[in-house]
Amino acid sequence: MIPVGEEVGVPPSLEWRFSQVFGERAAGEEVQEVDIISAIEFDKTGEHLATGDRGGRVVLFERADGRDRTCRKELERLDHPITKHPEFRYKTEFQSHEPEFDYLKSLEIEEKINKVQWCEMANGTLFLLSTNDKTIKYWKVQEKKVKKICEMNLESAPVRNGYVAGTAGALNPKICAANGGSPQRHHNYPDFVFPPGGIPSLHLPVVVSHEKNVVPRCRRVYAHAHDYHINSISNNSDGETFISADDLRINLWNLEISDQSFNIVDVKPANMEDLTEVITSAEFHPTHCNTLAYSSSKGTIRLIDLRQSALCDTHAKLFEEQEAPGSRSFFTDIIASISDIKFAKDGRYILSRDYMTLKLWDLNMETGPISTFQVHEYLRPKLCDLYDNDSMFDKFECCLSGDGLRVATGSYSNLFHVFGCAAGSHEAMTLEASKNPTRRQVQTPSRPSRSFGNSTRGRRRGLESDANGGAFDFTTKLLHLAWHPTANSIACAAANSLYMYHADDPSKQASPPHVLEPDTTT
Template sequence: MNGGDEVVAAPVGPPQPLEWKFSQVFGERTAGEEVQEVDIISAIEFDKTGDHLATGDRGGRVVLFERTDTKDHGSSRRDLERTDYPIGRHPEFRYKTEFQSHEPEFDYLKSLEIEEKINKIRWCQRANGALFLLSTNDKTIKFWKVQEKKIKKISCMNLDPLKAVGNGSVASSSNSVCSKSYLANGGYPDKSSNDFSFPPGGIPSLHLPMVTTHETNLMARCRRVYAHAHDYHINSISNNSDGETFISADDLRINLWNLEISSQSFNIVDVKPANMEDLTEVITSAEFHPTHCNTLAYSSSKGSIRLIDLRQSALCDSHAKLFEEQEAPGSRSFFTEIIASISDIKFGQDGRYILSRDYMTLKLWDINMDSGPVSTFQVHEYLRPKLCDLYENDSIFDKFECCLSGDGLRVATGSYSNLFRVFGCAPGTTEATTLEASKNPMRRQVQTPSRPSRSLSSSITRVVRRGAESPVVDANGNSFDFTTKLLHLAWHPTEHSIACAAANSLYMYYA
């Protein structure tokens, strides 16, 4: 530098909070419409490019959506890889296709009904223009290939289209038949029988039937079925970065599969005790590291996360790292272990951080620091006084999912009353946004009075209603409905866009 000038870097503060806006909704309910159980969405997943979105429902169906705005605007793939959101444009998706992935089954050996509900969907690597994905219910995983198929028809036959031949299969197999229903040398079919009347000189040439290509149709084909490997309900599937293998996890075991082999899997984690009475925790979620094919993590009902290395041994009974938060002394109660159970874990795209969701909080863990989470976000702390009621109506066992933004600076998860929350996790940020799954996502904030009135009538009412179920109100005075819950959501891999499910409706937002 000339003259000894010194360059001072400008201080970089935390990113500005995002302003979320409604983008699209699919399957929105009308007022008073009764939602069928089979139509409730149970899984959501973006593919790695963010150009496709898949949802699964309790009826065993998988619905695919395709992004359209990138085609309309001619955006290049380089634009899509940017994590800063292009101004003046938001992602638009359209319905692509749907197919029935799973059917209800009955296990005759165990006298057990197996629901068709889709528990998880995971996209696999694309190949030759076709889409590949895995879907699973409680017991069976299926590998699907979705591609455009051109419909081909036979045309220009030598036969009269109005005349059936044999059993009529030839005539009915052609919708567009050449107008020349006579033979090349002028001979005609014999109208009195199914045989041709051949001229004395024979037939010098025939019209060969031609195959013509008509419109294209999207076809979903089940390539493989991975079954009979789990005694308990499958809660997770996760693809490996090697593109060849994936894992499936149930309450007590994690199995490793090769995508090409459906007849066998390898049990890599087994936490089943010799005596089931000694069982103290179960596996709740499992996921492969996004870039290291030998590393995966799984969470437990005791609130711990274990990182395992497949290079250590064939059966990974011992973990490489254990992540858990120590209990505060004197804070233990009947509900402590229930609300500590982790319902979902997700790796960040760089693989350094793991996001976990338990009933009350989101926690962000650095895989290089196992002493405790680097950040903890309170999702609905105002429900703590109502844990007894939540236990009575089984809401305390709801399993909320979580997700991270592509740049790793924000996290999101759902709550009750179809709310979801977005938190900033960059150092120094205080971003915490509550949105509602509706066309007006910014939930109306109601100011609570600083000092509630203590009139005699209100005291009497309080005594009379003691023991009755009173509404739960958050810090902004919003009451909560436990019958509506936002369990499933996904963050676009490269842009600030979130897709979330409220019952049978798929809502999409952008910032």
């Protein structure tokens, strides 16, 4: 929950540290295009992490720490909370999508994974959705025990005509049967003689569990429903439906029905020449199954209510920031395009990312964001160059912490930024995706850009320059990152490498800070 209201206490700034890396490149190693990570997502419990890459693969990781302390008595004996940060290990990977070719439209469909979404786990089995530009797949990942037959038969013995012989004593014809009788011979195997008291070394086959094998299986394929590239998928809180969004339409699916979907949003004009904006991102409300939000290339966010009509032509709320007089330029519409939106965990706030800024919106206030965080303000003099090399169209993602006190997003030179969004917080940190994240800086807030009659609203803070004063590398960009749902841990992708960072929770090391209640006024 993001504290917005009267300033009572400010959470202390976090000190971020490197935790883990998967797929780190060696010095001078060339990165293959198919290995570049294109999607990251934690599940709701934080026990699993999924990544997708441009080669159509989905890689799953599972949490490796904290699994030993599952005994309740042991937890009761602990007189201090467990502060160990999350650590993950490789679980499995599978090929989700293959390159295809649409012969009707003469269009090549890449295998690149655009998004991955975790579904509700059932009976220890994992479920998730993955999508490329056209096709969504529903995966079931289950651990199956590999069983092996042990204690097959007698001790090491020769095989004769398919018959496993016994021990040397068992093959000795001189061995007599009990009570002094003649040896008992089997009518099929005349050389076989039962020793007195039977054969003690004969065992019945025993089936034992040898090891666990992770088996992914595609349960559903949702295809042929989008004419344009899919940019978002989002699960509903009802656990039964999800949405998929492309540039002009949003479709509603049932997880168990793959051959039918409902078009709930359609912004395609009758004449394509009249097209002025496209859908860039969409997400369901975390708790209200009838509410979802989608962003546009015009910098607006629309909140729609599925209860109003089958086709949501009209929105319930429109979040849009008014332009300052005289600030419009050729690049205004391009840099205003929202590349990603995320709901806060409690559903009260929406975080949006455009090219220049991060913006935090309150669902009860449509006139403007309650906070604006400057990310690329230092690039404003270079907009012409960024337009020429297409960097201006890079789609950076954003994320919020589970407690709603901080937000994060990526930048160039494999940097990512963390901002504190609690009332009165001036926290702003820049880190580089590497084993030694030494490029860090603390910025001071600049002057407020708006005034809403509340000192906590309309805050504007920013990063004014490179931490080391050097030029940024626009060929290396950190587009994808995700925040652990319950811990101060961030997973981010730098090319083909997955970096994990953590910060100790100050509330568990010292007296907890005051928790601020949200502002309930509209």
